[in-house]
Amino acid sequence: MPKKVMLGNEAIARGAWEAGCRVAAAYPGTPSTEILEAIAADYREIYAQWSPNEKVALEVVAGASVAGARSMAAMKHVGLNVAADPLFTFSYTGANGGFVIINADDPGAWSSQNEQDNRHYARAAKVPMIEPTSPAEAREYTKLAFDISERFDRPVIVRITTRIAHSQGVVELGERTEVEPRPFERNPQKYVMIPAHARPRHRFIEEQMPKLKEFSENSPLNAIEWKSKKRGIIANGVAYQYVKEVCPDDSVLKIGFIWPLPDRVIREFAEGVEELYVVEELDPFIEDHVRALGYSVTGKELIPILGELTPEIVDMALNKKRPASDIPAYSSKIPGRPPALCKGCPHGYVFEVLKKLDVVVNGDIGCYTLAVLPPYSAMHSQGCMGASIGMHTGFEKARPEMAGKSVAVIGDSTFIHSGITPLIDQVYNRGTGTVLILDNRVTAMTGHQDNPATGVTLMGEETHELDLEMLCRAVGVRRVRKVDPKNMLEFENVLREELEAREPSVIISSRKCILTK
Amino acid sequence: MKNVIFAGVGGQGVILASKILMEAAMAAGYDVKESEVHGMAQRGGSVDCHVRYGKKVYSPLIEKGTADFVVCLELLETMRKLEYLKSDGMIIVNREKIDPAPVEAGLEKYPSDIEDWLKANVGKHLVLDTKAALREAGSAKALNIVMLGALSNYLEFSDEEWASAIRALVKEKFVDMNLKAFALGKGLVA
Numbered sequence A: 001m002p003k004k005v006m007l008g009n010e011a012i013a014r015g016a017w018e019a020g021c022r023v024a025a026a027y028p029g030t031p032s033t034e035i036l037e038a039i040a041a042d043y044r045e046i047y048a049q050w051s052p053n054e055k056v057a058l059e060v061v062a063g064a065s066v067a068g069a070r071s072m073a074a075m076k077h078v079g080l081n082v083a084a085d086p087l088f089t090f091s092y093t094g095a096n097g098g099f100v101i102i103n104a105d106d107p108g109a110w111s112s113q114n115e116q117d118n119r120h121y122a123r124a125a126k127v128p129m130i131e132p133t134s135p136a137e138a139r140e141y142t143k144l145a146f147d148i149s150e151r152f153d154r155p156v157i158v159r160i161t162t163r164i165a166h167s168q169g170v171v172e173l174g175e176r177t178e179v180e181p182r183p184f185e186r187n188p189q190k191y192v193m194i195p196a197h198a199r200p201r202h203r204f205i206e207e208q209m210p211k212l213k214e215f216s217e218n219s220p221l222n223a224i225e226w227k228s229k230k231r232g233i234i235a236n237g238v239a240y241q242y243v244k245e246v247c248p249d250d251s252v253l254k255i256g257f258i259w260p261l262p263d264r265v266i267r268e269f270a271e272g273v274e275e276l277y278v279v280e281e282l283d284p285f286i287e288d289h290v291r292a293l294g295y296s297v298t299g300k301e302l303i304p305i306l307g308e309l310t311p312e313i314v315d316m317a318l319n320k321k322r323p324a325s326d327i328p329a330y331s332s333k334i335p336g337r338p339p340a341l342c343k344g345c346p347h348g349y350v351f352e353v354l355k356k357l358d359v360v361v362n363g364d365i366g367c368y369t370l371a372v373l374p375p376y377s378a379m380h381s382q383g384c385m386g387a388s389i390g391m392h393t394g395f396e397k398a399r400p401e402m403a404g405k406s407v408a409v410i411g412d413s414t415f416i417h418s419g420i421t422p423l424i425d426q427v428y429n430r431g432t433g434t435v436l437i438l439d440n441r442v443t444a445m446t447g448h449q450d451n452p453a454t455g456v457t458l459m460g461e462e463t464h465e466l467d468l469e470m471l472c473r474a475v476g477v478r479r480v481r482k483v484d485p486k487n488m489l490e491f492e493n494v495l496r497e498e499l500e501a502r503e504p505s506v507i508i509s510s511r512k513c514i515l516t517k
Numbered sequence B: 001m002k003n004v005i006f007a008g009v010g011g012q013g014v015i016l017a018s019k020i021l022m023e024a025a026m027a028a029g030y031d032v033k034e035s036e037v038h039g040m041a042q043r044g045g046s047v048d049c050h051v052r053y054g055k056k057v058y059s060p061l062i063e064k065g066t067a068d069f070v071v072c073l074e075l076l077e078t079m080r081k082l083e084y085l086k087s088d089g090m091i092i093v094n095r096e097k098i099d100p101a102p103v104e105a106g107l108e109k110y111p112s113d114i115e116d117w118l119k120a121n122v123g124k125h126l127v128l129d130t131k132a133a134l135r136e137a138g139s140a141k142a143l144n145i146v147m148l149g150a151l152s153n154y155l156e157f158s159d160e161e162w163a164s165a166i167r168a169l170v171k172e173k174f175v176d177m178n179l180k181a182f183a184l185g186k187g188l189v190a
């Protein structure tokens, strides 16, 4: 087979292509973004789209699966929170064509607002989950996920982490197998979840779980590698690679089937070694399961629950040493190099004015979140995609006197993702706040993707260009102003006027990201 | 097993340099793994790539104290990677300084003793002046390739292997410029 060095995310795109995937949808989010970009660039047999948010992406993919096609959604860990509503019920309706969800966790929060461990979703939503330990396996497991999905009538999650998504490795390449869409049969008992249908579907998925467990027990994705039986280490994902690297003489159980976990295999391994360890990033997911099976095991006492693991962390934890080097430590202070807005970034002008007027800024997620750092230090709340506007309303309801001294700031793509409903809320509930939509005509932070306001699709076709001004007017905002923030004097005047106005207002700060063509 | 770290500032092109090295290593029959940084840090933050090649590579991250080479496109960034270097490892660094935001804002100072410190404490190190090479190559963007060329003096791949790795990864219209930059970088090491 030909081989290629590939990014984990590219290997997933390749796996989907080889598996005969026909429809893929996502909202960009580090560390998952490159999956759909690779599909759109290299695998044109797959229809690929950016959706406005992860919930919509998952719904599009669910629809394509019900219609019979092999389909795949991709999102970062927090994206699955947005898509959790469809996830839990599409777990009931299951799959027709293979239904695969790629979920990218971000231990270390390299480019995220939290470090949640999405393995819990598999258990909670009763959805099978598999997890590769390398780019080569990322391709292989993605292909397998489509088969599992069709065989067991379940959506399947392929979990990766940043260190798989954004690491490269040698990947063997296969050819594409064209898989014709399965016939679509009208079957409301399966696809329409009124309570009378949901109850039997719940029974169905509970009946599937033991079958999936049996599949997991026999799956080569879980593999015991016997070496010295003095110490046995259970590991998953990239942690498996660190263990192999620093503990070459220990027995290792690699867990590739995260849910359901293979009890028999774990028992065999646990009973075959003198001391049992679990090395996993984030939560003690496997560890708790091993304990529940009745084995004493060392895990989170040694392995940090916080952040990302590294070979030296695993080495120190398990071997109490790491390679020594004679290079001394450098004693002068090394100034930090935090990320910053590009020189000439349109957001910079906006935040200079916000800083000058000293208003409270309810922020959102995008490059502009960097304005929380010096030299601007001008953001005071931020949580998740779209939160700025709702929080801004809450702020006003709690402290009406602050309405004229605070703003919500949200980017074009984030506004479309989940800022529209809170704007409706603000108008409906008689808020008077000012919302700044930083319209730079691109989804910049994740690497400059198109979105509904750019008028171009992921596959490069021209399409309707969403008119943000008209949209804001349609939800009932009468005061909508469009200003070029580079004209800072005008921008400041407009902002002062809108802060004073005792009715909802939107200022569209209109200037392109300097890194777009 | 060879462990190479490329480090620099977001936008300097450390990923391309590491990809070319990986391509050359894979073509020579090695197993290869690498780890890189995307997302927020790319907005002008510190970035690095860990490249590892050998008979069989497990971890995509280099363990601290085991790097054979740290190749740095910016002077200060070297100092963040010191703990990765093994005792007889080598630092190859571009002399250029890029002030980080806290230095620009006057809140912190760019250390002035880096070159002296390297001289005193790191047996194998090269501080390279790349300006003339970049001028001759015709693009400041080729810094990553110039540095790769300098590194190539110490690795086992032939000029032909490097050239075909560059051809495989660089857009056709930039191939000649990059081949030239590579040769110029190679020549920087006396």
Ligand code: SF4
Pocket (backbone or CB within 6 Å): A340, A341, A342, A344, A345, A346, A347, A367, A368, A440, A444, A445, A513, A514, A515, B043
């Ligand atoms: S990428 Fe664009 S939006 Fe982001 S900081 Fe740079 S100029 Fe600003």
